[in-house]
Amino acid sequence: MGEAAAALDEWTERQKDVLDAVLDLLVTGGDAVTTAAIARKANCSKETLYKWFGDRDGLLAATVRWQASRVRAGNFDAQHLDASQLRESLEAFAINWLTVISSRTSIALNRVGISHAGSGKSSLGRMVLANGRFAIGERLKPLLEAGRANGLLAFDDTEATFRTFFGLVGRDVQIRLLLGDRLETTEAEIARDAARATQQFFALYGAPQTQKPLQGRI
Template identity: 65%
Template sequence: MASPLDIQDDTLTERQQAVLDAVLALMVEQGGELTMNAVARRASCSKESLYKWFGDREGLLTATVRWQASKVRAGNYDRTRLDALALRDSLIRFAVNWLGVISSPTSIALNRVAIAQSGGGARTPGEGASLGAIMLANGRFAIGARLKPVLDAGREAGLIVFDDTETAFRSFIGLVGRDVQIRLLLGDTLNLTPAEIESDAARATDQFLTLYGTGNPLPERSKINA
């Protein structure tokens, strides 16, 4: 199997991005019964191109999950000059991106398929990794790898304090996500507007900074939103 493209290095062409968007659209419409033939038809490309770019179906799913997860990033910051304002802004930007992604129809479809497959019993030899395993490795764990350096930088700057980065990461994600993702997966018709997502992200970030802060005053919202 050829190695799937590493979209963290921004190596995908626009054509390849369009293919991954086609995969996401198909999963929203059809669930997990995804074939290379269906993707080729939807994306108007040959199966040979799919195999060349992504290796096989597992490689295609891996690249798709990475493509979706790549939309979640923290704000830009200078690690050597990190202050409370920059830390708060970076965390809010991450939270806004993450909430926007997990509440999208594509992410809901991916998660529903992964959950359904996880209850299907053991996979046969040579069948490849389940979508759930792919999503853990290239979704949740990859997203954690992007946020944890921000948390570590905040600790190094004396802005927040914690013993374990993973625990701090889970706390932040829990405050941001609350019960949104599970409600959406269960069919609740939440319609989060950009303004609501921004407000939720800011509130969760302030709660996190209160929980893990060092006692220094938080930056004023008026200055942040100016």
């Protein structure tokens, strides 16, 4: 939230163009993402790159933040939920999440973060994690808790419940894509998987069908 706003005006338009160039290079995995290639693609000098972003890692970190600041989908309003609204919201979350992790951008950034995490300096990995797995968690948890408050869901541990939802939605998709598996992720496929995951989630955590107390409405 504050994070996203900060990232949005943290750089000038010209600098954002540079970050977009980095993203382009990352996504088209063909050629290596060298500082020279970045400067060429962005029509700027390497010296400017280093002046603005410090070093290559700083540039990559800025790119992660920049992409993250763009991705935030609007939060879902979780007041006066009924069962079908909750189901729709969960399904929308699942669709959104599957779409994100299937995107070439997400795959490329996760690969960069993982490579860095393997090289000791794990700050990029933590950043990807914060803007991926943990960001979606913080956005989904209020919805889960609203569902519980309205008697639609039954669970004790919000974190554990979210992790189960995460597993039901993601399954093996992310690791397969990261490892280069060709996995057709069409929109229709994603919608079907999101619906299945949501249904399974309700089977596990849906509250038993009791007459829910008409709280507040006289």
